Every structure is written in structure tokens, then in C-alpha cells.
Amino acid sequence: MANRVCIAGVGMIAFAKPGASEPYHLMAARAGRQALADAGIGYDALQQAYVGYVYGDSTSGQKAVYELGMTGIPVINVNNNCSTGSTALFLARQAVESGAADCVLALGFEQMKPGALGTVFDDRPSPFEDFDREAEALVGMPELPLALRYFGGAGLGHMQKYGTPLEAFARIRAKASRHAARNPLALLRKELSTEDVMNAPMLWPGVMTRLMACPPTCGAAAAVLVSEAYARKNGLRTDVAIRAQAMTTDRPDTFDSRDMMKVVGAGMSRAAAQSVYEQAGIGPEDLDVVELHDCFAHNELITYEALGLCPEGGAAAFIDAGDNTYGGRVVTNPSGGLLSKGHPLGATGLAQCYELTHQLRGTAEQRQVDGARVALQHNLGLGGACVVTLYEATA
Template sequence: MSHDVLVAGVGMIPFAKPGNHEPYPQMAAKATRQALADAGIAYEQVQQAYVGYVYGDSTAGQRAVYEVGMTGIPVVNVNNNCSTGSTALFLARQAVASGAAECVLALGFEHMSPGALGAQFTDRPSPFDRFEAATEQIVGHSEIPLALRYFGGAGLAHMEQYGTKLSTFAKIRAKASRHAANNPLALFRNLVSEEDVLNAPVMWPGVMTRLMACPPTCGAAAAIICSAEFAQRHGLRNEVRIKAQSMTTDRPVAFESRDMREVVGFSMAQAAAEQVYAAAGVGPMDVDVVELHDCFAHNELITYEALGLCPVGGAEKFVCDGANTYGGQVVTNPSGGLLSKGHPLGATGLAQCFELTHQLRGTAEQRQVPNARLALQHNLGLGGACVVTLYERV
């Protein structure tokens, strides 16, 4: 038996640069308390908790929720790279949909360090060794940080096949800044123009400037997930339902295609989106608002195609036509996305949930997408996992 699953409450703290934030238990507790208050319930009514983070010791999830309460409930620690927050959401939804629990906390937080991401354990095989080998064969440039080679290489593949211009990625970053200017929780709220982006320090000549990459960020976000029956019994808000959700991992094409777009999860995202559309009985043209994983402007462009928002090869036209913003076909990343809002890995997926929940409630203030009814979330973690979630205004 599958139960209707609602997002009853959401919470999020402002994202911050490393070193300019509270310790992770306090960040996580604040986001959790906000979600509980938004839902109108006490922590004692929560029956399970799924807590996501990437950079932290085992049972840091318990350390975080113990700040809110010690009720003896199961606390599951989740780590799925950059899709960690949405994986916690996926597990919470499964628990409620299956009837294993009626009210569940999904929480994500991250305490990051400055600079490029790197391995924490160097005395054992890396989970990225196959990704690194494929990237070295396809693009080389071992002097460039690996994440830049992954996503810059994917953008370069699109440029080489379709003639996509560097300025198109700059347009995406400028759009992100316009959206973030209306988001008080975003890390960067300053407006940048296409020219500003192109004139930023070069990280890969002809492929990427610094402003095309998201910054390391610290923060926390949370959601209270419950059944429709639980919400009705307790008089909770019921405007937002998880209509469909899918999680996928890599297939052999990731390494066999010799295409950096596949290395960074194009087919993984495409499959998750197709499963969600099929389960919900809708298509990408029915979606009103999207929060997608724009860790680099290049990945936002590629993801338009993976999610079916435009034809494969049509992403540059999609951007240049303004189809990705207010007044266009679908508003993408009204929060400012990872590029402007920031990307605290474990919190990102739940920050996307926070934004889309407010969009469907009609409470997104200056960011509000008019008459939003269907909202799509895409959260990607290399290594790999992709979670796509479709929310519906009830």
C-alpha cells in the first residue's frame, strides 16, 4: 500500500562561507526547529530521522538531532556526495509511502573547508578512480582541479558538438544572480552581468571562469515529511505533495561512451526524470518551476536537456530565448541555485525542497513563480546518484 506523502514543514538557515558560520550541530538544529515550527508539530511526533552530510564523522547525524531532542527514534546517517540531502528526502518519502512511519525528519547540513574538494582518505581506493581515469583519457588537463575538469569537460563536449558559446554559460550565471538578488538566504546576492562573468579570473581557458563555479558553502536545511492521514489527524498544512520521485545510479555508458556529459551523469539524470514523468503522468512541458543542480553553469545547461526541458542540442537556444527564467517556458533555480545560493553538499537537496515548497505554497515573495502547480527538483552526486522529485500543489 502506498500512502500520499506531504511536505508538512521546511526550514533553512542562510548559507555562509567556510569559517563564517556556527558549528554543524547548531546549524542543523536551527533548520530542524524551523521545519518543526513550520509544520506545527513537536519533535516528539517525529518517528524517524534521515540526516545527510558528506564531510563529517560517523553519527554526526545523532549529534545534530540530539540538540533538538533525544526521543530514541531511529536516526540514519546518509552520505551520497552532492545528492546527500535529496537522498535523505528519498528515504524519508519511502518510509512514509510504505507505511513504515507516518512522520519523518529529513535533515541535511555541511561544514565545508575553503578551496577545491579533495579526498579525505588517501590510503585506499577512491570512489572516483574510474571517473578520474575516464576524465584523464577524454580531456586530460591534470593541472586543473578534478571537479572543474568533470563539469568543464562536459560543457566543452557540448561546445564542440553544438557550437555552444562560452557566453551562454555566462548568461546562465548572470540569470542566477538576478534570481538570488531576491533570496535573503542566498550567499551571493550581488548582480553580475554576462560581461562580469566572462571577465572573471579564468580557470580553464575558453571553457570556464571562476564565476561559472559554485562556491564551497556551509549551512543546513530540513523538511518534515508525513502521510496525508497524519496531516489530517493533526491539522497540519497539506498544500504540497510529493507526486513522484526517482533515484538512479550510473550505468556502463558513464565510462564507455568517452563523453564527459555521461561521466557527469547525463543519462543518470535523464533516466530519473523519465521515470518521474511516467509515474506522475505528466511531461516536462507541464512543469512550472525547477530547482536543478547547477554546481557549474555548464551542468545547468546540460541538465536542461537531460530533464527534457528542451531538445538535446537545444540548450543554447533555450538560454538565449530566456526560456529558463521569469516570463519564459519554465523558471529554473528561482533561489539563485548553487551558483549564487551556495552549495553545502549535505544541505543542498533539502534547500531545493525548501524553495519549491514555498513556490507551491505561493509564499516565495519576490521570487514567486505565478500560479506554480508542478515543481521539479534535480540533485546530482557524482560517484554516483541522481534524485529527481516532482512536487504538486494539492
Template structure:
């Protein structure tokens, strides 16, 4: 059996419900509460949403990137001291969805009936950088390939990764810089309706283009997501547990897959591969196969737009449009309300913010609210299937398909 068919069989045997979600408003570094307070607030919001007491949680998976060992315990001790197993998770920017992946797996396998996934981040201003400089970097191979393909050692690495990937698309397909600016402007229009987003001001395509250039001809400042602090959580459980405790049963995880890098990342001589194009495509294909659907069946998508360039690349990796077709996809408005899909109705990482450990669970929160019909002015009409894409370089990509119960 393939990985996807094995997942499909498991999902059919023991469906996993998302019974509760919660998050707090994201904030700039220095304008946030200490991480235990942020995390506890997100968990309490999640438990209130589910209508369940913390003492009934059987396992917890807690994700963060920047923090000392067992910070997950420190965060959850604010909620209660019940003795439950707490597992700390770090998978770079896909940390939150990795915590969800593990919680879902625990419930689906029958190891537990109810698990909590929590993600939080306390970030500092400025570009991301190494915390431990006395040992090999996890990004050695990525940096070596990036140095070879794009150079520009004076530019922060994350910008070189994703700017270089966008540049590769521009060079192959003639994609203009304005296409990325349109994606950023779309994100701001969506975020204007999200009270939890960091940036709620609408910006135009022209204003994005007029912002200071981080890499001349390749990226402006507004095309990059901001460092952000915050927390989000999700409660997953079995149908029997939900029925026993009177919990919601209207949203379930239809399929989920995680992929990591293959030789293509470093041997294709393509910056799009370095930032996970094939990794994302593989995870998405596993999910579609496991669920027995295609991308055309999805109505709403939360994807990893750490840079506007990566949103465009992800359209193609997820099969929302053909490879090379992203410029037309954007120009036709197929990434927003009234088009084929609504991508990042929350405002995405570009406007909502990107607290690394919390991002995947914030995406989950948005999509669950969409499927419940609770998204207010952001609501996507008729949302029945929702797709989530969360990427961490180093690398790991988690793709999740949520379904509204009939």
C-alpha cells in the same frame, strides 16, 4: 511492472505530504556556526513551519558528506533526546535529496507516518579533495575516464569533470562560452531576491566573462559554485497523520526517483555521460512516467547547477529543451521569469551556495515555498508542479516532482 509504474501505484495508495520545511542562510567557510547548531536551527525552523513537536517525529534521515560517523545523532541531540531511529546518509552532492528519498519511502511504505530529512555541511575553503588517501578512491573510474578524455591534470577534478562536459557540448553543438555566462548572470538576478542566498549581488554576462579563467576558453571563476556551509530540513508525513495533527496538506511529493550509473557513464567516451547526463535523464523519465506528466507540465525547477555548464546540460537531460537546443533555450529566456520555465528561482548552487549535504533539502524548501505561494519577490506565478534535480557524482541522481494540492 516498471519502476515508475510501481512508484505511481504506491503514491496513489499512500500520498506523502511535505508538511514543513526550513533552512538557514548559507555562509562561507569560517563564517558559520558549528554544524550541530546549524542543523538544529534548520530543524527548529522546519518544525515551526509544520507546527509540530519534535517528539512526534518517528524516524530521521540525516545527510552530510564531510563529517565523522553518527554526526547526524550529534546534530539532532541538540533538538531532543527522544530515542527515535536516526540514519546517517552520504551520497556525495545528492545527499540531502537522498535523505528525503528515504524519508519519503518510509512514509509511503507505511513503515512510519512521519519522518524528518535533514542535511548539513561544514566545509573548508578551496576545491574539493579526497579525505582518505590510503585506499581506493570512489572516483577512480571517473578520474581514469576524465584523464583519457580531457587530461589537464593541473586543474581540480570537479572543474575537469564539469568543464570537460561543457566543452563536449561546445564542440558538438557550437555552444559559445557566453551561453554559460548568461546562465550565471541569470542565477545572480534570481538570488538578489533570496535573503538566504550566499551571494546576492547581481552580475552581468560581461562581468562573468571578465572573471579570471579557471580553464581558458572553457570556464571562468564565476561559473563555479562556492564552497558553502549550512543546513536545511523537511518533514514528510501521511495524509492521516497531517489530518490528525492539523498539519498543512497543500504540497505533496507526486513522484520521485533515484538513478545511479550504467555502463554508458564509462563506455560512451563522452564527458557529459561521466557527469551523469543519462543518469539524470533516466531518473527524470521515471518521474514523468510515474506522475503521468511531461516536462511541459512543470512551471518551476530547482536543478543542480554546481557549475553553469551543468545547468545547461541538465536542461537537456530533464527534457526542458531538445538535446542540442540549450543555447536557444537560454537565448530565448525560457529558463527565467516570463519564459517557459523558471529554473533555480533561489539563485541555485551558483549564487545560493552548495553545502553538499544540505543542497537537496534547500532545493525542496524553495519549491515547497513556491507551491505554497510564499516565495515573495521570487514567486513563480501559477506554480502547480515543481521539479527538483540533485546530482552527486560517484554517482547518484535524485529527481523529485512536487504538486500543489487542488
């Protein structure tokens, strides 16, 4: 039988703008120490470490982990674009669930530079060649930065297909700011109105304003995963467990559908969510709180439908009804999400884990979702990979 996997400890440092943070290994070590302290164990209890980052040289994971200790354990470096942190979590969960290890660290960090994301190695084929081809055919706009072009194009596709107004994306960003105002670890904590977002400079006329995109961010987050048997033997907490998890990558319809929403991972997201619901024997109506990948307001809106939080084409009505926030059907991104909390690529998935663990413990303070018992995490990386994780409160 598979081992039940519990979240024994979590850690996260306040996210910062590029140039305003510590070096990556010091940020990572602080988050790791927090997770170990939260779990009530020392570094010598860890049997493996999965360490995620995107922008860094090989074995940066070892550089970060060696700040915590040097016990000779396996340290596995993970890079899966923006889903890197949750991929580290996925691998750590597999190790514990399978019995390969009983106590594992998942750690993610990023030390980013200002400006839009782009490729680093320009002397070889880009992993985004197929994505660029589809974007060129479907939306053009080659002058735009890569991620803005993809996700803006996906939002435009939703607008054209369902008549979604630009204001729907603005309302998502305003909601994110209200949530982040309650989060001391978020990068952007100023509350914004829908009008503030609409009146910001246009990045893509009629499609996206500057405030609808997440900022480049530096930060780190971590989680200690243990088997339930190990936790009980060693007096560790078992009050939050991973009930189901799935990781998906692209299928042919990413490129064959002629649909920018599929190009940016809506199909991967839907498949991963369906797998998780089937594993757990529940549906989206059973969720209390969700942390999803809102790198752009456009992707949050598309993801509502991919996760089954509302019907296809129903996202604008879902937003209008306030069903994505406190007092509505399911609170989405109580942390402020990537849009306001920030998006240090390698840390994002583990920062989501940090938030949901505290929500299920009932320790999220001003952000607490009343009675939260079931939580869903969605983390997406273009290229591509999507990880969806279902957590439950067991106490």
C-alpha cells in the same frame, strides 16, 4: 495502497562562507527547529530522522538531532556526495509512503572548508578512479581540481558537439545572480552581467571562468514529511505533496560512451527524469518551476537537455530565448541555485525542497513564480547518484 506523502514543514538557514558559520550541529538544529515550527509539531512527534552530510565523522547526524531532542527514534546517517540531502529526502519519502512511519524528518547540513573539493582518504582506492580514467582520456588537464575537470570537460564536450558558445554559460550565471538577489538566504546576492562573468579570471581558458563555479558553502536545511492521513488526523498542512520521485545510479554507459557529459551524470539525470514523468503521467512541458543541480553553469546547461526542458543540442537557444527565467517557459533555480545561493553538500537537496515548497505554497515573496502548481527538483552527486522529485500543489 501507498500513502500519499505531504511536506508538512520546511526550514533553512542563510548559507555562509566557510569560517563564517556556526558549527554544523547548531546550524542543523536551527534548520530542524524551523521545519518543526513550520509543521506545527514538536520533536516528539517524529518517528524517524534521516540526516545527511558529506564532511563529518560517523554519527554526526545524532549530534545534530540531539540538539532537537532525545526520544530514542532511529537516526540514519546519509552520505551520497552532492546528492546527500535529496537522498535523505528519498529515504524519508519511502518510509512514509510504505507505511513504515507517518512523520519523518529529513535534515541536511555541511560545514565546509575553503577551496576545491577533493578526496579525504588517500590511503585506499578512490571511488573516482573510473571517472579520473575517463577524464584523462577525454580531456586531460590533470592539474585541475577534480570537480572542475569533470564538469568543465562536460561543458567542453557540449561546446564541441553543438557549437555552444562560452557566453551561454555566462548567461546562466548572470541569471542565477538576478534570482539570488531576491533571496535573503542566498550566499551571493550581487547581480552580475553576462560581461562580468565573461571577464572574470579564467579557471580553464576558453571553457570556464571563476564565476561559473559554485562556492564552498556552509548551511543546513530540513523538511518534515508526513502521510496525508496523519496530516488530516493531526491538523497538519497537506497543500504540497510529492507526486513522484526516482533515484538512479550509474550504468555502463557512464564510462563506455566516451562522453564527459555522461561521466558527470547526464545519463542518470535523464533516466531519473523519465521515470518521474512516467510515474506522474506528465511531461516536462507541464512544469512551472525547477530547482536543478547547477554546481557549475556547465551542468545547468547540460541538465536542461537531460530533463527534457529543451531538445538535445537546444540549450543555447533555450537560454537565448529567456525560457529559463521569469517570463519564459519554465523558471529554473529561482533561489539562485548552487551558483549563487551556495552549495553546502549535505544541505543542498533539502534547500531545493525548501524553495519549491514555498513556490507551491505561493509564499516565495519576491521570487514567486506566478501560478506555480508543479515543480521539479534535480540533485546530482558524482560517484554517483541522482534524485529527481516532482512536487505538486494540492490546495
